[in-house]
Amino acid sequence: MWTQFLALVWRDILSEFRAREVVVGMAVMALLTLLIFNFAFDLSGAQRVASGSGAFWVAVVFATLLGLGRSASLDRQEGAWDGVLLSPVERPVVFLAKLSSMLVFVVLVELVALVVMALLFDLPVFRPGVLLVLALGTLGLCTLGTLFSVMTAQARAREVLLPALLFPLAIPVVIGAVRAMVLELSGFGADAGPWKSLLAGFAMLFLALSVATFGVVTEE
Amino acid sequence: MTAWEAAESTTEPVLEVTSLTKRYGWRTALGGVSFRLWAGECLLILGPNGSGKTTLVRLLVGLARPSSGTIVWFGREVAPVPLEVRQRLGVVMHRTMLDPELTVFENLSYYARLYRIPDATERIQTVTSWLGIEERLRERVRQLSRGFQQRVALARAVLHRPSVLLLDEPDTGLDRASRARVLDLLRAHRERGGAVLMTTHALDFALEAATRALYLERGRIVYEASNQESLRMLAATASNTVPV
Numbered sequence: 001m002w003t004q005f006l007a008l009v010w011r012d013i014l015s016e017f018r019a020r021e022v023v024v025g026m027a028v029m030a031l032l033t034l035l036i037f038n039f040a041f042d043l044s045g046a047q048r049v050a051s052g053s054g055a056f057w058v059a060v061v062f063a064t065l066l067g068l069g070r071s072a073s074l075d076r077q078e079g080a081w082d083g084v085l086l087s088p089v090e091r092p093v094v095f096l097a098k099l100s101s102m103l104v105f106v107v108l109v110e111l112v113a114l115v116v117m118a119l120l121f122d123l124p125v126f127r128p129g130v131l132l133v134l135a136l137g138t139l140g141l142c143t144l145g146t147l148f149s150v151m152t153a154q155a156r157a158r159e160v161l162l163p164a165l166l167f168p169l170a171i172p173v174v175i176g177a178v179r180a181m182v183l184e185l186s187g188f189g190a191d192a193g194p195w196k197s198l199l200a201g202f203a204m205l206f207l208a209l210s211v212a213t214f215g216v217v218t219e220e
Numbered sequence: 221m222t223a224w225e226a227a228e229s230t231t232e233p234v235l236e237v238t239s240l241t242k243r244y245g246w247r248t249a250l251g252g253v254s255f256r257l258w259a260g261e262c263l264l265i266l267g268p269n270g271s272g273k274t275t276l277v278r279l280l281v282g283l284a285r286p287s288s289g290t291i292v293w294f295g296r297e298v299a300p301v302p303l304e305v306r307q308r309l310g311v312v313m314h315r316t317m318l319d320p321e322l323t324v325f326e327n328l329s330y331y332a333r334l335y336r337i338p339d340a341t342e343r344i345q346t347v348t349s350w351l352g353i354e355e356r357l358r359e360r361v362r363q364l365s366r367g368f369q370q371r372v373a374l375a376r377a378v379l380h381r382p383s384v385l386l387l388d389e390p391d392t393g394l395d396r397a398s399r400a401r402v403l404d405l406l407r408a409h410r411e412r413g414g415a416v417l418m419t420t421h422a423l424d425f426a427l428e429a430a431t432r433a434l435y436l437e438r439g440r441i442v443y444e445a446s447n448q449e450s451l452r453m454l455a456a457t458a459s460n461t462v463p464v
Contacts, residue, residue: 007333011319011326018321018360079315083376086281086317087334088307219285219300 004089008097013104015074022070023105026063030113033059038120052121053181056113057137057174063109064102064141065163068149071102076153091215099146099210106138129184129192136199137177143206144169151217173202232295233258234384234415235280240289242275242439249275251439252289257384262406262416264426266454267436273419274314276436277388280417281311294383307335310382312390316373320362324353324372327361328379335380347375351401366393374402378409385409387418391425399425423455 016022037055041047075081084094114134118125145166152161180195235257242250250272257263265273278284280291282301290297293305301309311317318327325344332340348354351371361369370393377385385406391399399422406416406429420426426433433454435443445454 003333003336007330011322011330014326015319015321078320079313079317080319082283082313082315083317083331084334085283086306086309086311087331088303088336089334090303215300 001090001093004087005093005097005100008084008089008094009100009104012071012098012101016101016105019074021074022067023108025070026067026105026109027112029066030059030063030109031116033062034113034116034120048121049123049185050182052117052123053178053185055121056117056181057178059113060106060110060138061141061167061170061174063113064106064145065166067105067109068102068145068166069159069162071105072149072153072158081153085218091218092211094218095146095150095210095214098150099143102142102146103138106142110134110138123185125185127184127189129189130181133177133180133184133192133196133199136196136203137173137180140173140199140203140206141170143203143210144173147206147210147214147217150214173199176202233292234294235417236290236292237280238290238292240276240279240291241287242272242279242284243287248439250279253436253439253441254289255434255441255444257415257417259383259413259415260410261431262410262418262429264430264433264451265417265419265436266423266426266433267419270438271436272439273436274388275439277311277313277386277417277419281309281386282306307380308383310377310380310385312370312373312377312385312387314388314392316361316369317376318361318369318372321360323358323360324348324364324375325357327372328376331376331379337380343379344375347378350378350405351375352398367395367398370394371398371401374405378405383414385414385416385418387416387420389420390418391420391422403428427451427455 034055037051037058041051041055114125117123148162148165152158152165155161176195176198180192180199183189183192183195233256237256238254240250240253241248253276255263265276267273275284279286285299291299293301294308298305319330322330328344328348329340332344337343345354348357351374353368353371353375356364356368361372364372370390374390377387390402394402403425410416416429418426418429430451433445433451434441435454435457443454443457445451
């Protein structure tokens with residue numbers, strides 16, 4: 001099982017390393033979003049933390065959405081996805097491998113976005129509490145996104161369907177992540193506990209649901 | 221011996237399809253198709269465009285779900301197709317199922333790991349030399365011609381020593397010499413007791429490989445040829461309707 005899991009992740013990462021069709025697009029989207037928000041908001045005083053956190057998560061959501069769509073589309077280009085479905089690999093392993101590849105791509109983009117955020121918004125982002133919020137929020141978002149990107153990949157209107165399905169269900173994750181990040185960046189990390197619990201709860205719930213339903217989702 | 225191997229070693233057919241139907245909304249792509257595939261035979265599925273050949277292959281390998289009817293692989297009804305059956309099927313579809321950014325070796329090595337082939341490197345050398353692509357192992361798939369890509373797709377399909385080959389137009393893009401290699405490969409596969417189910421529009425290629433043929437029209441089997449004479453008659457009929 002591990003061999004198959006690693007093979008699936010290895011192919012995704014190697015293919016992306018050579019083509020650079022997913023991560024570069026995601027990074028550009030994230031950076032442009034941060035830049036626009038930087039000009040749009042008043043970054044002096046108390047609003048800086050709230051604006052910065054909100055801008056960061058909007059950038060992450062847009063970039064993730066772009067990456068999910070592009071990754072699913074590349075998978076289907078030469079029927080490589082059919083090749084995965086035809087091979088003797090358990091569906092949960094396929095899901096966890098796709099999720100892991102997506103997490104690698106999103107975390108890479110987030111690291112770049114964090115540096116830019118730190119510079120533009122002058123915020124101390126590289127704190128353990130902030131990174132924990134980032135990890136939990138990213139896991140929840142990517143889990144849901146990976147499931148829906150596979151579900152909508154065969155649909156004709158997939159570009160519309162994916163955000164239409166993902167955004168409403170990702171709202172609790174995004175709200176929780178923004179609130180927790182604001183508290184962490186304001187120096188009230190201890191008060192962020194309930195928000196982090198919410199993020200962890202949603203991430204686990206989405207993960208369990210996705211693993212359980214992925215077999216059905218991959219059927220025609 | 222596993223239960224699957226035990227089932228195969230009996231006189232039961234490798235594959236038994238009964239009243240298989242696939243509907244897309246109001247349109248019936250396949251309507252009540254029944255047939256059997258035995259070990260050691262090469263069953264050819266002929267028919268004009270849109271007759272349901274590709275739909276049939278997709279149903280058999282589990283990429284689509286039947287609207288009704290049953291598919292019995294190795295003596296057991298399967299829906300969806302379980303891992304044990306997937307391990308024993310080698311499939312070539314219209315698209316190559318290869319990653320264009322990876323080299324030939326990387327693609328085959330990737331599938332070798334998905335199919336848990338123990339002697340992967342040695343096996344890759346063997347199948348690529350059968351298909352005449354051993355010189356291209358280090359080239360990226362996107363740099364290869366369609367014919368070479370098709371040969372890599374065939375190498376991928378036979379890599380894990382499958383019992384049954386399901387080939388949807390495997391001759392796409394192949395020149396005469398490559399077709400001869402593929403015919404040799406199919407013959408060797410059958411001689412080892414493997415079975416082949418193949419769709420094609422290349423009738424000369426098909427006649428060389430097939431032991432039996434079914435002719436599909438509008439999703440139904442309208443003719444079956446089970447000897448060389450009836451195969452040639454079918455081919456003559458098909459050549460008037462099938463774009464070659």
